[in-house]
Amino acid sequence: MSKRMNNSIFFNVSLLGAGHFFSDFYANFLPALLPIVMVKLGLSLTMSGMLVMAYSIISSVLQPISGYIIDKRGYAWLILVTIPVSAVFICLAGLADSKFTLFLLVGLAGLGASVFHPLAASLMGRVVTAETKGTAMSIFVFGGNVGYAVAPAVIMYLLNAAGTASLIWLIFPGLLVTGASYLAGLHKVDISPAAAREQEAVNEQAEPWYKSRGLILLNVANALRSWMQVALPTFLPVALAGAGQPPAVAASMLTVFLLSGACGALFGGWLGDKIGRKAGFIGSLILCIPVTYLFLSDLSPSLLSYSLLALSGALLQSTAPTSVVWAQELIPGNAAMASGMMLGLSFGLGGVGAAITGAMGDRIGIEGALMWSLFSLGLALILAFAIPQPEKKPVSNQILNI
Known part of the structure; x- marks a missing residue:
């Protein structure tokens, strides 16, 4: 098989990269939202720091646990759930009318990110050849980095132009990427334990x-x-x-x-x-x-x-x-x-x-x-x-x- 990606593989890689763009785009909402919710809900600096810490723990530190469950169970279909979850809950966070609601919405958004990253990266490794895994992962990481970088500017523009309610419109691009992933069949990729054992044969010396x-x-x-x-x-x-x-x-x-x-x-x-x-x-x-x-x-x-x-x-x-x-x-x-x-x-x-x-x-x-x-x-x-x-x-x- 050619070491170059064919069109079908490149399309799937691009979809996963676009998904990473939006996952990290939604992940970088808090810096722009904090000044508004601090005033609206009377958050102290300590409480604001706890909010950021809670999101960081849920979205980042829990990723290995999410990955462990995915390795054991498969659950490729979650690729159709993770981005919408992050999009809906973080875009609604600016409308929260209590501290409890704010923490709940931010936590649920972080949960979507904690599942997306290990799942999408695992899928990426299954839809490309071994010779192009690094290149494919570069596209994946590139998408996330760009999404993370542009989020504050986009959010600040919308907040200044139309207020927190306008952030709801940012849900729809994530839904479009999810719809494209469904049509491409990414949720049908076999990442079950049996498929993982098959992949483990790549290296007979691999340790648990x-x-x-x-x-x-x-x-x-x-x-x-x-x-x-x-x-x-x-x-x-x-x-x-x-x-x-x-x-x-x-x-x-x-x-x-x-x-x-x-x-x-x-x-x-x-x-x-x-x-x-x-x-x-x-x-x-x-x-x-x-x-x-x-x-x-x-x-x-x-x-x-x-x-x-x-x-x-x-x-x-x-x-x-x-x-x-x-x-x-x-x-x-x-x-x-x-x-x-x-x-x-x-x-x-x-x-x-x-x-x-x-x-x-x-x-x-x-x-x-x-x-x-x-x-x-x-x-x-x-x-x-x-x-x-x-x-x-x-x-x-x-x-x-x-």
């Missing part, structure tokens, strides 16, 4: 997930990588404000970082297909560390600083699709759970690391704290060398019929 030292190391390495991915956009505006830069500079730099990250994700999986998952992951980190260091050394806006920031974002995020496919290859019988670890748990743990950066910033200043946080990338790089790269077998070239 709970015994896989490589999976644990990869999860820790990816969490350390996510530390910087979360900390940099979170605290960069604070650092720029402290340096006397106007908000417009912070906004433009955040946009550059997020969009370049999306482009890096699109490139990273393809590179992993060409040179191997391990080499792609290690190579990106080796380049990312000095580039990010040089950017943090001088935050004044210039063509050089914007270029360094763009490279940093691209290199940081280029490892994301590679890590997902790498994890799936390490435990092919638990592909959904592996995906949940890479897409959810690692990112959630990266948020814990970002909290450490914030605590350091209170003591030594945020610029110094971001510089010290670069050690997380160094530790991720060291761990990556110890992670095995599974051998590919011919049986992995099979594509399940829909």
